[in-house]
Amino acid sequence: QLQLQESGPGLVKPSEILSLTCxxxxxxxxxxxxxxxxxxxxxxxxxxxxxxxYYSGNSYYDPSLRSRAxxxxxxxxxxxxxKLNSVTAAxxxxxxxxxxxxxxxxxYSDYWGQGTLVTVSS
Amino acid sequence: QSALTQPASVSGSPGQSITISCxxxxxxxxxxNFVSWYQRHPGKAPKLIIYDVSNRPxxxxxxxxxSKSANTASLTISGLQAEDEAxxxxxxFTSSSNVAFGGGTKLTVL
Numbered sequence: 001q002l003q004l005q006e007s008g009p010g011l012v013k014p015s016e017i018l019s020l021t022c023x024x025x026x027x028x029x030x031x032x033x034x035x036x037x038x039x040x041x042x043x044x045x046x047x048x049x050x051x052x053x054y055y056s057g058n059s060y061y062d063p064s065l066r067s068r069a070x071x072x073x074x075x076x077x078x079x080x081x082x083k084l085n086s087v088t089a090a091x092x093x094x095x096x097x098x099x100x101x102x103x104x105x106x107x108y109s110d111y112w113g114q115g116t117l118v119t120v121s122s
Numbered sequence: 123q124s125a126l127t128q129p130a131s132v133s134g135s136p137g138q139s140i141t142i143s144c145x146x147x148x149x150x151x152x153x154x155n156f157v158s159w160y161q162r163h164p165g166k167a168p169k170l171i172i173y174d175v176s177n178r179p180x181x182x183x184x185x186x187x188x189s190k191s192a193n194t195a196s197l198t199i200s201g202l203q204a205e206d207e208a209x210x211x212x213x214x215f216t217s218s219s220n221v222a223f224g225g226g227t228k229l230t231v232l
Contacts (some may be wrong), residue, residue, distance in 0.1 A: 038221075046128075046225035047160075047211055048170075060221055102173060103156040103215045110179065112167035 004097050004113040012091075012120050022097030022113060023077075030055050030075040035106035038071065038082045040093035041115075048093075049055040052106040053080060055080040060106070087120045094118075124172045125222035126212055133230040139200040142227045144212030145193060156215035159188055162183065162226075163208045172197060177205035178184050199229070207231040 008020035029036055037052030053059040053072040061070050070083045084091060084101070094115040100106035127145040134140040135183035144151065144159075151157055159172040170179055175195065185200045195214070199206055212224040 006166075046126075047223035049154050049211070049213075049221040049223065054216055062218070063218060082134075096167065100160075104152070105215075107156045107213075108158050108170055108173045110166070110170045112169075114167055 002099065004109050004111055006095060006097050006113045008095075008116060008118070010117060010119060012118060012122050013089055014088055015086055017089045018091060018118055018120070019081065020083075020095055020116065020118070021079050021081045022077050022096050024099075025078070028075075029078055029080060032056075033101060035098050035100045036073070036080045037074060037098050037106055037109070038095060039098055039109065039112075040095045041122070042090070042093040045059065050084075050095075051082065052100055063083040092118065093119045095099075105116055125216070126224035128210075128215060128224035128227045130225070131228045131230065133232055134199075134202045136202055137160065140202060140229065141207050142197045142199075142210055142212075142226050142229070144195040144197070144214075145220060146195075146214055146222070147193055149217040150214040151190060152191075153217060154212045154215045156188070157188065157190055157195040158213050159186075160194075160211045160213070161206075162190060162211065168211065180209045185199050202231055204231050 007103040038050040044064045048097040050072035051061045053071045097113040099111040100109045140206045160168040162168040176188040
């Protein structure tokens with residue numbers, strides 16, 4: 001059974017870098033069938049897709065976050081990561097890592113991590 | 123503000139059917155048949171229950187069904203059960219080549 005687990009600091013100071021890692025077990029991320037990505041949910045709001053990456057390394061970002069976000073793969077560790085620069089309180093959210101497929105890309109997320117709350121505060 | 127609009131809450135009694143709407147535009151729901159729905163119980167990860175507008179992943183109850191008309195997608199749950207009480211989110215592929223989500227609907231089983 002595939003499992004995804006987010007890890008990273010739960011508290012980040014404004015203007016600093018938010019860094020999260022998703023460890024994948026029960027299957028390899030180095031395959032062509034799926035995309036690996038990040039989705040977040042700010043308090044009291046809906047889900048927001050952030051970014052995804054293909055096994056080849058091709059990455060895709062939400063336009064509003066493209067300038068601040070970087071997603072990467074580490075196939076040797078079966079992990080992928082998200083870095084978000086210059087964070088503000090608006091980046092406070094539960095962050096989920098996901099496996100996605102469909103519509104020729106990453107429309108549907110069938111495996112999710114449990115989510116990790118990241119709070120941006122001084 | 124979420125890109126797709128869902129009612130904040132719906133409710134129903136056991137055995138009844140309920141429908142949750144998800145309204146977008148011609149740039150998302152109306153333009154593509156790539157609509158999905160997720161169920162999330164408190165403290166749990168979301169679960170994919172509908173994809174490609176009306177398809178169910180293996181293992182998802184046939185009490186869940188999806189449909190679409192113009193710019194609005196709908197999730198119908200028939201034979202409501204206590205275990206269906208959860209938050210439900212819709213999503214759609216968009217003309218910007220990304221995925222938009224709804225704000226979520228809290229389903230209460232009375």
